[in-house]
Every structure is written in structure tokens, then in C-alpha cells.
Amino acid sequence: MQKSEPTRSAARLGHLEAAVRKAGVKLTHQRLEIFRELASTEAHPDAEGIFKAVRRRVPTVSLDTVYRTLWMLRDLGLVVTLGPNRESLRFDANLERHHHYVCVRCGLVRDFDSEALNALRMPAAVKAFGSVVEAQVEVRGLCERCQSQRSPRAKAEDEPRFAQLKTAGLKGPEQKRKGRRSS
Numbered sequence: 001m002q003k004s005e006p007t008r009s010a011a012r013l014g015h016l017e018a019a020v021r022k023a024g025v026k027l028t029h030q031r032l033e034i035f036r037e038l039a040s041t042e043a044h045p046d047a048e049g050i051f052k053a054v055r056r057r058v059p060t061v062s063l064d065t066v067y068r069t070l071w072m073l074r075d076l077g078l079v080v081t082l083g084p085n086r087e088s089l090r091f092d093a094n095l096e097r098h099h100h101y102v103c104v105r106c107g108l109v110r111d112f113d114s115e116a117l118n119a120l121r122m123p124a125a126v127k128a129f130g131s132v133v134e135a136q137v138e139v140r141g142l143c144e145r146c147q148s149q150r151s152p153r154a155k156a157e158d159e160p161r162f163a164q165l166k167t168a169g170l171k172g173p174e175q176k177r178k179g180r181r182s183s
């Protein structure tokens with residue numbers, strides 16, 4: 001898996017440690033190793049992937065500990081999750097604004113920046129749901145590796161994939177639904 005530059009991953013790790021300490025959570029050796037794994041990769045791993053990587057260094061770590069640590073980080077707003085339309089939830093320690101490239105075949109996920117996409121204007125249909133906190137573009141396709149494993153004909157059939165818009169922070173409808181249930 002491709003690792004991010006050492007300085008960036010060190011900065012992310014430092015940020016995670018400091019924020020967790022500030023939240024009053026005890027920094028155990030296992031938790032620290034889970035943070036280290038998460039901060040060092042841009043592969044957007046799922047819990048299983050993190051578990052397997054951490055287990056190489058900390059054989060006593062359990063999948064349960066990995067899950068609990070990841071949910072703790074998510075509750076603290078220190079990682080974001082990608083999904084929910086993938087089989088397994090993936091975790092992302094890159095909290096800077098970015099977009100994703102997703103391979104529809106092998107599930108590879110990569111970050112990319114784009115000022116043009118950051119400046120996307122929301123259509124009225126989205127605004128009708130409620131406020132928009134941010135919009136993240138997910139571009140789907142076949143990654144280079146998967147493409148090279150396919151025949152030219154199969155490649156052509158897979159070609160017309162398109163970008164999907166995901167919006168976060170659309171609290172309006174959710175609250176409305178809750179309101180209806182309680183009344």
C-alpha cells in the first residue's frame with residue numbers, strides 16, 4: 001500500500017495523540033499503534049485491514065480493540081468514515097478537504113485535491129433538504145492495475161463511470177423525521 005510522506009503522517013499522528021489526550025482518553029500502547037497505522041496510510045483502510053497491519057507489530061491486539069478505538073476516534077471527530085454503500089466501512093485520517101477516487105473493482109481509494117470541485121455550486125434540489133456543510137466528490141472507475149488486468153473489450157464496457165456527489169451535514173430531513181416520530 002502506498003504510504004503518505006513521513007512528515008504528513010507524523011503530523012497526523014501528533015494531532016491524533018494530542019487530541020485524544022485532550023479528550024481525557026488514556027493512550028495505551030495498542031491504541032497508539034492503531035493511530036500510527038491510520039496516520040501512515042492513504043489507503044483508507046477498513047477495520048480489518050488496520051487490524052491485520054497492527055497485529056504484525058502487536059500480536060496481542062484484537063479486532064474488537066481496533067473497532068472500539070476507531071469508533072472512539074470517530075466520536076471525537078478525528079477520523080471520518082467513507083460509506084455507507086460499501087461492504088465495509090473505511091476510515092480516513094485525512095481531515096483536510098479532499099475528494100476521492102474509488103476503484104469499482106478492487107476498492108482502491110485515493111485522495112485528490114481540486115479547487116474546481118471545492119467551488120462546486122449546490123443545486124437547488126440539494127439546498128431544499130437543508131444546509132450543506134461540505135460536498136465531497138467520489139469519482140469511480142477502474143484503477144490502472146485493474147485496467148491492465150482486463151481485456152480491451154471488457155475495458156470499454158466498464159468505461160462510462162461517472163462522479164457521484166456525496167453531501168454531508170444535511171440535518172434538515174433527519175430532524176424532521178425525528179420530530180414526526182415523537183409527535
Ligand SMILES: [Zn+2]
Pocket residue numbers: 103104105106107108142143144145146147
Ligand atoms: Zn482497482
Ligand SMILES: [Zn+2]
Pocket residue numbers: 044092094098099100110111
Ligand atoms: Zn480521503
